[in-house]
Amino acid sequence: DAKTTQPNSMESNEEEPVHLPCNHSTISGTDYIHWYRQLPSQGPEYVIHGLTSNVNNRMASLAIAEDRKSSTLILHRATLRDAAVYYCIPHNAGNMLTFGGGTRLMVKP
Amino acid sequence: IAGITQAPTSQILAAGRRMTLRCTQDMRHNAMYWYRQDLGLGLRLIHYSNTAGTTGKGEVPDGYSVSRANTDDFPLTLASAVPSQTSVYFCASSDSPGQDGNQPQHFGDGTRLSIL
Numbered sequence: 490d491a492k493t494t495q496p497n498s499m500e501s502n503e504e505e506p507v508h509l510p511c512n513h514s515t516i517s518g519t520d521y522i523h524w525y526r527q528l529p530s531q532g533p534e535y536v537i538h539g540l541t542s543n544v545n546n547r548m549a550s551l552a553i554a555e556d557r558k559s560s561t562l563i564l565h566r567a568t569l570r571d572a573a574v575y576y577c578i579p580h581n582a583g584n585m586l587t588f589g590g591g592t593r594l595m596v597k598p
Numbered sequence: 599i600a601g602i603t604q605a606p607t608s609q610i611l612a613a614g615r616r617m618t619l620r621c622t623q624d625m626r627h628n629a630m631y632w633y634r635q636d637l638g639l640g641l642r643l644i645h646y647s648n649t650a651g652t653t654g655k656g657e658v659p660d661g662y663s664v665s666r667a668n669t670d671d672f673p674l675t676l677a678s679a680v681p682s683q684t685s686v687y688f689c690a691s692s693d694s695p696g697q698d699g700n701q702p703q704h705f706g707d708g709t710r711l712s713i714l
Contacts, residue, residue, distance in 0.1 A: 521699040532602075532688045532705030533641065540700075580699035585656060588640035 491516040491579035498593040501567045509562040509592055511577030516557055520579035523586070524551065524562045528573045533588070536562065536575070572596045600624050602706035604689050610712045611679050619674045619709050621689030628694040630672040631656075631703065632664060634685040641688065647672055648694065679713045686710050 494512040501507040513522065523538040537544055537551045539560075544551040550563040564571055576591040605620045623630065628649045633641040633656075643656030647666040661683060663675045672691075676683055690703040 519698060523699070523702060530707075532690075532707050533703075535702040535704060538700070538702060583699075585643045585646075586641070586703060590640065 491520055493577050493579065493589050495575075495577055495589065495592045497590065498595065500595045500597060501564075503569060503596055503598050504566050507564040507567045507571070507594065507596075509564075509575050509577075509594065510559065511561070512559045513577065513579050514558040516579045517581060518557075520581045522551065522553060522557075522560050523578045523580045524549070525576045525578065525586075525588075526571075526573040527576070527591070528570075533576065534573075538580070567594075567596045569596050569598060601704055602689055602691060604687075604706035604709050606709060607707070608710040608712075610714060613679055613681055613713055615679050617676045617679055617711070619676075619687055619689075619711070621672045621674070621706060622670050623672075623689075623691040623704075624670065625691060625704065626669060627691035627704075628669070629692045629701075630666065631690040631692075632662070632672070632674045633688045633690065634658065634683075635688060635708075636685050644674065644687075679711075681713045684711060684713045 491513050521538050524536040525533040527533045539551045552561045574591040574593050603622045631646045632644040635641045642658050644662050645664040647653045650669050653664050687709045690705045692701040692703045
């Protein structure tokens with residue numbers, strides 16, 4: 490499995506954009522890049538995923554570097570409800586999602 | 599939309615007892631999974647099922663068994679609980695894994711299990 494490196498924690502102000510980085514320099518050509526988040530006392534929640542092109546959905550945007558060795562999850566306007574641990578997970582054929590330590594996002598009012 | 603329903607939400611169990619954690623999904627997903635989450639270790643896959651009637655072992659299967667009699671239900675059984683199985687257990691489902699990683703997984707809210 491590809492190894493990932495994410496900051497342990499980040500802080501943001503409410504209503505401001507947040508850019509959550511992830512390095513995955515050992516990613517294989519067939520790995521999709523998935524992002525999940527886990528709010529306190531809840532199960533992980535799927536956020537977004539992509540392969541090569543940047544992706545947008547109602548929750549967030551995913552910017553993937555051209556060499557695919559890094560990606561950035563973008564929350565366009567952070568809210569207090571976005572405070573969670575965010576996990577970046579390279580994922581290919583097979584069943585297991587490998588969750589690392591993730592980034593704990595704190596949002597200040 | 600219920601998604602994934604897990605029961606019970608929490609349980610305290612004496613060591614040596616048998617326990618079944620229930621998981622039901624209403625999304626008609628073919629694949630289902632059981633993970634455990636321990637402090638500082640992230641989620642680890644216990645067992646999975648790609649379709650009704652089939653199951654497979656994950657990263658940490660010892661002490662656990664699963665069955666998949668139909669599409670919607672995927673119970674996890676601890677035949678004889680031990681304290682090291684104290685954890686938070688998450689059930690998840692996805693469309694068929696297929697040949698690539700293009701299928702996100704959807705998780706329940708977990709069962710907090712304490713073995714004394």
